[in-house]
Amino acid sequence: MEDAWDIACLLIQLWFSVVVGLIMLPAMCGASLGVTEIYIKVLVKILEWATLRIQRGRRDRPTLQTQLSNGIIEKEDGSMEDEIEELRGGGPKSLAGGEFSLGDASYFCRKGIESIVEDEVTHRFTSEELASWNLLTRTNNNFHYISARVTIIWGLGVMIRYCVLAPLRITLASIGIGWLAIGTTLVGLLPRSREKDWLSDRVHLTCYRICARGLSATIRYHNKENRPKKGGICVANHTSPIDIVILANDGCYAMVGQVHGGVMGVMQKSMLRSCPHIWFERSEMKDRNAVANRLRAHVADKTKLPILIFPEGTCINNTSVMMFKKGSFEIGGTIHPVAIKYDPQFGDAFWNSGKYNMVSYLLRMMTSWAIVCNVWYLPPMTRQEGEDAVTFANRVKSAIAHQGGLVDLSWDGGLKRDKVKEAYKEEQQKMYSSMIVG
Amino acid sequence: MGSRASSLLREEDIEEIKKETGFSHSQITRLYSRFHSLDKGENGALSREDFQRIPELAINPLGDRIINAFFPEGEDQVNFRGFMRTLAHFRPVEDNEKNKHLDASEPLNSRSNKLLFAFRLYDLDRDDKISRDELLQVLRMMVGVNISDEQLGSIADRTIQEADTNGDMCISFSEFIKVLEKVDVEQKMSIRFLH
Numbered sequence A: 001m002e003d004a005w006d007i008a009c010l011l012i013q014l015w016f017s018v019v020v021g022l023i024m025l026p027a028m029c030g031a032s033l034g035v036t037e038i039y040i041k042v043l044v045k046i047l048e049w050a051t052l053r054i055q056r057g058r059r060d061r062p063t064l065q066t067q068l069s070n071g072i073i074e075k076e077d078g079s080m081e082d083e084i085e086e087l088r089g090g091g092p093k094s095l096a097g098g099e100f101s102l103g104d105a106s107y108f109c110r111k112g113i114e115s116i117v118e119d120e121v122t123h124r125f126t127s128e129e130l131a132s133w134n135l136l137t138r139t140n141n142n143f144h145y146i147s148a149r150v151t152i153i154w155g156l157g158v159m160i161r162y163c164v165l166a167p168l169r170i171t172l173a174s175i176g177i178g179w180l181a182i183g184t185t186l187v188g189l190l191p192r193s194r195e196k197d198w199l200s201d202r203v204h205l206t207c208y209r210i211c212a213r214g215l216s217a218t219i220r221y222h223n224k225e226n227r228p229k230k231g232g233i234c235v236a237n238h239t240s241p242i243d244i245v246i247l248a249n250d251g252c253y254a255m256v257g258q259v260h261g262g263v264m265g266v267m268q269k270s271m272l273r274s275c276p277h278i279w280f281e282r283s284e285m286k287d288r289n290a291v292a293n294r295l296r297a298h299v300a301d302k303t304k305l306p307i308l309i310f311p312e313g314t315c316i317n318n319t320s321v322m323m324f325k326k327g328s329f330e331i332g333g334t335i336h337p338v339a340i341k342y343d344p345q346f347g348d349a350f351w352n353s354g355k356y357n358m359v360s361y362l363l364r365m366m367t368s369w370a371i372v373c374n375v376w377y378l379p380p381m382t383r384q385e386g387e388d389a390v391t392f393a394n395r396v397k398s399a400i401a402h403q404g405g406l407v408d409l410s411w412d413g414g415l416k417r418d419k420v421k422e423a424y425k426e427e428q429q430k431m432y433s434s435m436i437v438g
Numbered sequence B: 001m002g003s004r005a006s007s008l009l010r011e012e013d014i015e016e017i018k019k020e021t022g023f024s025h026s027q028i029t030r031l032y033s034r035f036h037s038l039d040k041g042e043n044g045a046l047s048r049e050d051f052q053r054i055p056e057l058a059i060n061p062l063g064d065r066i067i068n069a070f071f072p073e074g075e076d077q078v079n080f081r082g083f084m085r086t087l088a089h090f091r092p093v094e095d096n097e098k099n100k101h102l103d104a105s106e107p108l109n110s111r112s113n114k115l116l117f118a119f120r121l122y123d124l125d126r127d128d129k130i131s132r133d134e135l136l137q138v139l140r141m142m143v144g145v146n147i148s149d150e151q152l153g154s155i156a157d158r159t160i161q162e163a164d165t166n167g168d169m170c171i172s173f174s175e176f177i178k179v180l181e182k183v184d185v186e187q188k189m190s191i192r193f194l195h
Helices: A002-030 A034-058 A080-088 A102-117 A150-188 A194-213 A240-250 A261-275 A282-287 A288-300 A358-367 A390-406 A421-438 B002-007 B011-021 B025-038 B047-052 B063-070 B080-089 B093-099 B110-121 B132-143 B149-163 B173-179
Strands: A217-222 A233-236 A255-257 A278-280 A306-310 A337-340 A371-377
Touching: A002 A150, A002 A194, A034 A150, A034 A217, A080 A102, A080 A421, A102 A240, A102 B025, A102 B063, A102 B080, A102 B132, A102 B173, A150 A194, A150 B093, A194 A217, A194 A240, A194 A261, A217 B080, A233 A240, A233 B011, A240 A306, A240 A337, A240 A371, A261 B047, A278 A288, A282 A288, A282 B149, A288 A306, A288 B025, A337 A390, A358 B173, A421 B132, B011 B025, B011 B080, B025 B080, B047 B063, B063 B080, B063 B110, B063 B132, B110 B132, B110 B173, B132 B149
Parallel strands: A217 A371, A233 A306, A233 A337, A255 A278, A255 A306
Antiparallel strands: A337 A371
């Protein structure tokens, strides 16, 4: 028994020294040993091979359905006016200017049926469908037995992901979060000074880097010269809570959010000790003026870190950018837009908060292959003369969508839970009325 | 998402739907995926709320009437067969060339059936006549609050006058067909389904 215990202790010591030596220390210095890069390269090769096998398997068995990622239907693109004109076919116009025809209803009918078959919004709140399977059970569409080899690789993948990678990642994540709490509390003991800020930055960067290793995250930052500066506001598209880790790996931000209880609350308090973040009480969030004033005060102080805000207000599945809430764009100051695009092949980063709670979501992240994403820093933007907040918000949104290759939608991310506003229907009714009355 | 959905759809069901509606195998499986993703309650049937959840449909002025068309008399749930049967009305007519082997009865997407679908948008009580009230109701849905009652009433009266040939102050289905003679209904009430 003694020997077994000794061996167990030795193994645990070995485990921790590996973790500390090979992962934590390089993370603190911002260096990388290159293991993750090799891992990703190997993974890409395996996935390509698997895709070829699956395609070959499908060709041999034509009854298997191909999963096409393009649409089910081809939509008409005309405006309401053009289409209803066509409908009326240039027949004899009615007398006295009232141009109603019984056939007009078929325009609305067809538009309605088209939206039932395929619409722009509902599928943004569920995970993106992949063109080819990436050997994860969770993205399995129409899994039919293709060949023994693919199944073996899949089985190996499951073993590696759950038995080797997941424990490693969970260890790292816990260390990262623990270090954040302890480190920020220690830094918080110092008096306000340049050294304190510098130390606080180091602590934050280090533990976010450790957390990123804890997700096997490979992040490529583009246009680093546009990195958000102090006194600015950083806006980005929102896919999951991991966005914060991704962005904070390369810079320090002041976080904005609601005060939580429990572990998160402890973290928030200790983070607040080392540098000014903005945490709101639930009651304060309802008062838009109070919120705006606090943000304005923070931005005005040029020594404070840039604020990180996600104007969509909710997680979207990273195929599109939805309406930006205008609140953040009314504050003034320079907006630094950032586009984040995850590569869905290695793991689905979208947090479907209706379906998974935070803990199961994080576990899913830690049992994916990896998180691979691109971050583009866009040139700073400011509100122009005479431009209102909504137009400005849309301008920033388009820039982000364009850079990240995402679809630019004006639908509200709140449609995930709420009903659409009647105002949009009224717009259509108004347009139609002007057509029949003139 | 996809695998669980299509595994609930058996090959025999797909063949039956193919015969009845004329959709191809791949179209049926993809529409089943869509049906499944709309079915939040996961009970194999859609309710009116499931349709209302589609924002683009909720803002359509005739959204409620269109949703109604899916539900048979007095029912609150529509299953996949019913869903496909309604959608079949919108298959382009040209696609029928490939399915000549289907039985001799009129296909769901014939010109006449498409017109009947449009007619039923107006004829809520299914008495095969569009009365002045029914016409006014649909007009009101399409224009909202932007036109006064009097003006709308005169538009309705004019429309009935022009269409009504037998003097009963209502529009029957044959009168409806006559009015839309020149309209390319086949094209306007068709959706291009990709194969």
